[in-house]
Amino acid sequence: MKPDLIIMDMDDTLMTSENVVSEATQQYLIDIQEAGYQIALASGRPIEGMVPVAQSLKMDQFNSYIMSYNGAKTIDLSTNKVVASELIQKEAFDEIIDYCRQHGLFALTYKEGYIIYEGEHEYMSIESEITGLQMKKVDDLKAYIQEPVPKAMGVDYEAHIAKLSNVLNGHFNEDIACTTSKPFFLEFMSKGVSKGKAIQDLADRLNLDVNRMIAFGDSANDKEMFDVVGTPIAMGNAIDLLKKRATMITKSHDEDGIPFALKQYIK
Structure with a gap:
C-alpha cells in the first residue's frame, strides 16, 4: 500500500x-x-x-x-x-506569561521572525540554537505583545518542567492547551x-x-x-x-x- x-x-x-x-x-x-x-x-x-x-x-x-x-x-x-x-489571543497570552512568572519559568514567544523574551536563564538560548532564529529581549512580554501569537513557551530545568506538565496534564485552561517537546520546554498553544x-x-x-x-x-x-x-x-x-x-x-x-x-x- x-x-x-x-x-x-x-x-x-x-x-x-x-x-x-x-x-x-x-x-x-x-x-x-x-x-x-x-x-x-x-x-x-x-x-x-x-x-x-x-x-x-x-x-x-x-x-x-x-x-x-x-x-x-x-x-x-x-x-x-x-x-x-489557530492563534493564542492576547488575554490568554497574558495569563500564560503570568503563570510563567509565578512559577519561575523563562518565558518566550515569536514575532516577525524573532524569538521574543524577557528575563535570563541558563537555557535561554536553546530555542535559538535549535531553530536558528535571532532573539530579541524586551522588558515586559505582556506590554510588548499586543496581537495574537501562535505559541508561547516556558523554559526551565527538566525536573521542574516535568512536575508542572504532570499537574497541567495537557490543559492550561479552557482556552489553552500545553505539551512538552524538549524536556525543558513547556509549550502553550490555543486549545485544540x-x-x-x-x-x-x-x-x-x-x-x-x-x-x-x-x-x-x-x-x-x-x-x-x-x-x-x-x-x-x-x-x-x-x-x-x-x-x-x-x-x-x-x-x-x-x-x-x-x-x-x-x-x-x-x-
Whole structure:
C-alpha cells in the first residue's frame, strides 16, 4: 500500500543530535519524493526554523506542507502561504506569561521572525540554537505583545518542567492547551491545536486518508499525531509513551531511523 503522506517531526526525529539532517536521510527523502511519494513536516518549531530544512529536502518543489508551532500554522510550501492558523489571543497570552512568572519559568514567544523574551536563564538560548532564529529581549512580554501569537513557551530545568506538565496534564485552561517537546520546554498553544488536528485538517483539505499515513515522532507533542495516523512509528530514542502507541519502533535519529523504517514499507 502506497502511503498517502509521510509525516516527520523534526527535533530528535528527522534531525540528528547535531541538529542536522544526515546525508543518507536527506538523499533518501529526496529520492522517494522523486519517485512520487509525498512528505510533510510537523514540528513545534516556528515557520522560519522549518523552511530551510524543508528546502534542503526539496519539499518546496514537490507541493509539500509544513505544520509549525505544534500545528498552530500550516504552510503550503509551493506558494509559501499559511493555509491554516489557530492563534493564542492576547488575554490568554497574558495569563500564560503570568503563570510563567509565578512559577519561575523563562518565558518566550515569536514575532516577525524573532524569538521574543524577557528575563535570563541558563537555557535561554536553546530555542535559538535549535531553530536558528535571532532573539530579541524586551522588558515586559505582556506590554510588548499586543496581537495574537501562535505559541508561547516556558523554559526551565527538566525536573521542574516535568512536575508542572504532570499537574497541567495537557490543559492550561479552557482556552489553552500545553505539551512538552524538549524536556525543558513547556509549550502553550490555543486549545485544540495539535499535530494530530493539523494532520486531519490537511487530510480534509487534500482529500487524503489519515489511515494511509505514516508518521515519525519521539516526544510528547507527537502523541496526538500518533493517535490520528494509520502507521505511527516511534524513533529508537522516543519516550515510552510513544513507543507504546507505535506500530513500529525504528532506529534512533542518529542512526537514520526514518529511511530504515520506510524501506520496510516502501518497496
